[in-house]
Structure formats: structure tokens, C-alpha cells
Ligand SMILES: Nc1ncnc2c1ncn2[C@@H]1O[C@H](COP(=O)(O)OP(=O)(O)OP(=O)(O)O)[C@@H](O)[C@H]1O
């Protein structure tokens with residue numbers, strides 16, 4: 001039977017009479033946990049921000065008609081050369097249309113799938129922005145403004161104007177901010193665009209678009225699908241791209257495979273498109289945990305040292321306790337509980353300090369062109385980190401306390417009493 | 421009269437630095453209410469014997485009985501319970517927990533035993549201190565009282581669980597004759613009034629002569 005009240009009372013007295021050492025040991029833990037919380041909240045906040053930057057803008061599955069050489073060259077149709085080795089020089093892509101054949105039925109088909117959250121058709125084309133005698137090359141993408149705003153946060157990247165304004169204006173254009181600056185245009189102005197196959201169309205500027213990627217902002221503009229189709233002189237089934245957003249991002253891979261097989265189109269899923277991105281996230285996490293664990297190991301050694309010292313100083317006490325009927329286990333628990341109290345107090349303080357630092361970081365302004373929606377440094381305050389941090393503190397002090405307390409358990413009182 | 425402590429054929433060897441037969445076939449009994457003293461030249465093995473009898477040293481041959489129960493080869497866990505409940509130990513050097521108050525030092529073995537409520541323990545501890553005329557020291561830190569006072573605190577602590585036997589290794593060795601006399605009187609009173617058994621190692625001839633029985637040791641053997 002363990003008499004906890006007595007054991008805790010003894011460890012409390014030991015700790016309080018050695019308050020300086022206790023505080024040093026606890027501060028080591030505090031520092032480790034505080035650093036862990038700060039680092040992990042900041043790093044994962046950064047990760048989440050960068051993830052969102054990509055994920056929000058990137059469709060889960062992007063379907064388009066890729067221009068590439070035919071897999072089967074005419075030669076292979078010819079039976080006589082089947083057994084022989086043939087070389088075809090200067091293979092050229094097949095002349096085919098850019099748009100997706102039968103786009104409208106495919107869209108309907110995808111919309112009816114229950115794992116699909118939204119299907120957004122787009123019409124992409126190259127145009128020139130015309131300012132006096134200067135022609136600037138660029139891309140014009142026809143979209144459904146409201147759907148894009150709802151599913152891909154288009155609104156976050158409109159610095160002036162709105163998606164609604166584009167929706168409600170015939171011949172409206174959401175102009176890339178880079179183009180607007182080059183051509184000194186403001187909202188309400190008209191900009192003339194010209195498709196590659198000729199003609200000039202004036203469009204009314206309803207807003208500016210800023211993705212944060214300067215090269216993109218200098219070429220990219222948006223308008224309604226209908227407007228692009230009219231500029232290109234195409235009917236309303238002319239669709240060049242279909243973007244799909246899923247409920248569960250994991251479903252993107254099977255869906256893209258299925259579409260490729262079924263419709264003979266190119267379908268790229270987000271995982272494949274951004275494989276290198278996950279590597280970055282993984283490495284940042286690795287750094288966070290490596291640094292935190294290093295700090296905690298250092299803190300653990302601090303606790304280990306101080307406990308060792310304490311046990312050395314308390315040899316007499318240990319001998320007396322054992323002589324008066326405390327078992328080795330009781331003595332071990334006395335010192336274990338001291339380690340755990342140090343871990344507990346240090347850990348809780350560390351969590352509070354971490355929380356404090358994180359709250360401060362959260363208010364530091366972080367303005368960057370690249371991220372128009374971000375105002376302050378990103379922080380991810382996840383309660384799970386606090387649970388992990390606290391467990392860290394308890395586990396590391398437990399390990400640090402185990403060996404010294406085991407030593408105390410084994411101390412032979414007779415040796416100590418004789419030694420006097 | 422019932423037998424409290426019995427040693428049968430106790431032998432002990434120290435193996436380092438050379439094999440040394442320190443206790444040779446020790447046999448004796450302590451009866452209830454008996455006040456016995458052990459005398460002998462320095463180095464004859466008195467302390468060694470006492471550590472074995474108090475169950476702190478388990479590395480010996482032979483058999484040891486406490487209240488007629490064999491305690492040789494019991495688990496260390498069980499031995500510490502026995503020590504807590506049945507054996508009070510008073511050292512030559514006043515062994516107290518220096519960071520605790522006198523009162524806490526006295527109460528500690530009773531709290532460990534956990535048979536009484538805190539109020540009862542506090543009452544008992546206070547009674548023991550009063551019996552030893554040191555109740556005024558109760559709230560002082562154990563490191564801030566004199567040697568003679570510490571010795572009496574140690575005796576109060578040894579008494580707190582009303583043990584079957586109290587063992588002392590030169591408990592008066594560090595005291596002046598007045599305080600030594602005082603400690604002897606306390607022991608005497610405990611045997612006479614409460615029938616407590618005592619086994620005290622001493623070099624003090626006067627002290628020993630006043631006890632019921634003297635166990636004389638020489639070279640690891642009992643001679644008388
Ligand atoms: N750990 C040990 N290893 C080897 N020999 C020891 C050890 N402890 C004690 N001895 C020897 O055992 C003998 C008995 O020691 P013990 O302490 O029992 O003597 P004592 O009778 O109590 O003497 P004193 O009256 O001086 O206290 C001594 O000769 C001592 O040198």
C-alpha cells in the first residue's frame with residue numbers, strides 16, 4: 001500500500017527547501033515546452049497558410065485536352081512491319097481542337113457524382129491587351145465568377161471590385177493588377193483585347209486581380225465564359241478546361257484516373273500536381289519536432305542532474321526513511337514524484353509561455369504582396385499541440401527521474417549509517 | 421514471559437577486503453519488558469549485530485524471530501512494514517530529517533503506518549514529546565535543536581508506533597552525563613510502565629550496570 005499523502009508531503013518539503021534548484025530544473029522544462037508550442041504553432045500556421053495558398057486556388061482535378069503526339073503512329077497500323085524495328089523521325093502533335101469534346105455532358109456527368117462538390121468549366125485563351133500602339137500578350141480566362149468565388153476563394157484575390165460585379169456586367173473584365181499598372185487603368189475604364197485570330201473587343205474593367213505571383217498578375221485576366229466565347233466566335237459548348245472540387249481530397253486520384261480512361265482526356269489531380277509541396281510541409285514538421293525534442297532532452301538532462309544531486313544530498317534522509325519503515329519503493333516514489341512535479345509545473349508554465357509568445361506573434365504584422373489576405377504572422381493554435389507538449393513534459397521528466405530514483409531505491413541504509 | 425526477539429545461530433561474514441567472520445554463532449532471546457544492554461570492545465561486531473536484528477541488513481546466516489515469527493528471508497517490502505510497526509531504532513548520531521519540524525519527524529513513521537487518523541497521530545506525537553520533556557520544541561526545525569534534544573526526538577520517533585522493541589546503538593554516546601542519565605531514566609520508565617523491550621548497545625559501564633541484563637561480546641561472539 002502506498003501512502004501518497006506522506007510521500008507527496010516529503011517530496012514537497014524537499015522541493016521547497018531546494019527551491020532554487022527546483023526552479024532551475026522546472027525552467028528547463030518550461031523553456032523546452034514553450035519553445036515547442038511556439039515553434040509548432042508557428043510552423044504549422046505557416047504550413048497551413050502555404051497549403052491554403054495552393055489548395056484554395058488549385059482544383060482537385062483539372063481536366064483538359066492536352067496537345068501531344070499520338071501514341072499510335074500510322075506506321076504501326078501497317079501489318080507488314082509488325083515483327084520489325086521501326087524508327088519514326090520528327091513526330092509532330094496531331095492537329096486537334098483545344099476544347100473538350102462534348103464538354104457539357106461531361107460536366108453534367110461529374111455534377112451528378114456524390115463525392116464531387118463542384119464542377120467549374122473554364123475557357124482559356126491567349127489574347128493581346130491593346131493600349132494605343134502597344135500590344136501586351138496575355139491570358140484571358142472565362143469563368144463563372146460566383147462559383148469560382150464560392151469554391152476557389154476568387155474573392156480573396158480581387159483587390160478592387162468583386163466577383164458579383166463581374167457576374168452582373170456584360171463584357172466586364174477582372175484585370176490582372178500588373179496589366180492595370182502597366183497601362184495605368186482604373187475601375188470603370190475600358191480595355192481593348194484582341195484574340196489571336198483577329199478583331200478588337202472593348203471590355204469594361206470591373207475589378208483587379210492579384211494572385212501574389214507577379215508574373216501571373218502581369219498576364220492573367222478573367223471574364224465571364226460567355227464573353228470569351230463571343231470574343232473567340234464560338235458557341236456555348238466551347239469549354240477548354242474543367243475544374244473539379246471534391247469533398248474529400250483523397251478521392252481526387254481515383255476520379256482523375258477514371259476520367260482519363262473514360263473520356264480520353266488529361267486529368268491531373270492535386271496530389272500529383274503538388275507532390276513537391278508536401279515534401280516541404282514534411283520537412284518543416286521534421287525541423288519543428290527535431291528542435292523541440294532536442295530542447296526537451298536538454299531539459300531532461302537538467303532534471304536528471306538536479307535529481308541526482310538532490311539524492312546525493314539526501315542520503316541521510318533516505319537512510320532514516322528506510323530505517324523507520326519506508327520501503328525502497330516508497331523512497332523511489334518520493335523522488336519520482338519530485339521529478340513529476342517539476343515536469344508538471346514546468347510543463348504548465350511552458351504551455352502558458354508558449355501561448356503568450358504565440359499570441360504575440362499572432363499580432364505581429366506580416367504584409368506581403370504575395371499573400372494579399374494575410375495581415376499578421378500565421379498561427380495555428382491547435383489544442384492537440386498543448387496535449388502533446390504536456391505529455392512531452394511529463395514523459396521526459398519521468399525518464400529523467402527514473403534512473404536517479406531507482407538509485408535511491410537501492411541505497412543500503414546500513415552503509416549510510418555506518419558512513420557517519 | 422513471551423519472547424519478543426530471538427536470534428538463532430547468527431553468522432555473518434564480510435567478504436571485502438578479505439573474508440572476515442564478524443559474527444560467530446550468536447544465540448540469545450529478548451523477553452517482553454526486558455531491558456538488555458550489549459557491551460564489548462570496539463570492533464567486536466555490536467553494530468553489525470544490531471543492523472541484522474533491526475532487519476536492515478539481510479546478508480547473514482541463521483534465523484531471526486520477531487514475536488515468534490521467522491523473519492529471515494522475508495521480502496524487503498515486508499521487512500520494512502515490520503520495521504515500521506514493531507521496531508524502533510535510535511542511532512548514536514541523531515538521525516532526523518533536518519528540513520522537517522520536530523513534530524513532523526516524530527509523526528512520520530505513524531503516517532507511514534497509516535493505522536490512525538491524523539488527529540490521533542498528532543495527539544500521540546504530542547504525548548511522546550511531553551513524556552520526553554521536549555514538547556516546547558515541537559514546531560522547531562530539526563536542524564535547529566541541540567544534540568541532546570535531537571536524541572530525545574529520535575527516541576520519541578522510535579516510540580510513536582508503540583513498537584515491540586526499541587534498539588539503540590550507543591544512544592547516549594554523544595551526550596553529557598546529565599543527558600545520558602536522563603535518557604536512561606526514560607528507557608527505564610518505558611520498560612517499567614509499558615513493558616517495552618529494549619536492546620541497547622553501550623560503552624557506558626554505569627548505564628549497562630543499571631539494565632536488567634548485560635550481553636557481553638568479544639570478537640563476534642557472546643561471552644556472557
Ligand atoms: N562494511 C564492512 N566491510 C568490512 N568490514 C567491516 C565492515 N563494517 C564493519 N566491518 C568490520 O567489522 C567489525 C565489526 O564492526 P562493528 O561496527 O560491528 O563494531 P562495533 O562493535 O560496533 O564497534 P564500535 O564499538 O566501535 O562501534 C569491525 O572490525 C569492522 O572493521
Ligand SMILES: [Mg+2]
Pocket residue numbers: 466467468589
Ligand atoms: Mg558500533
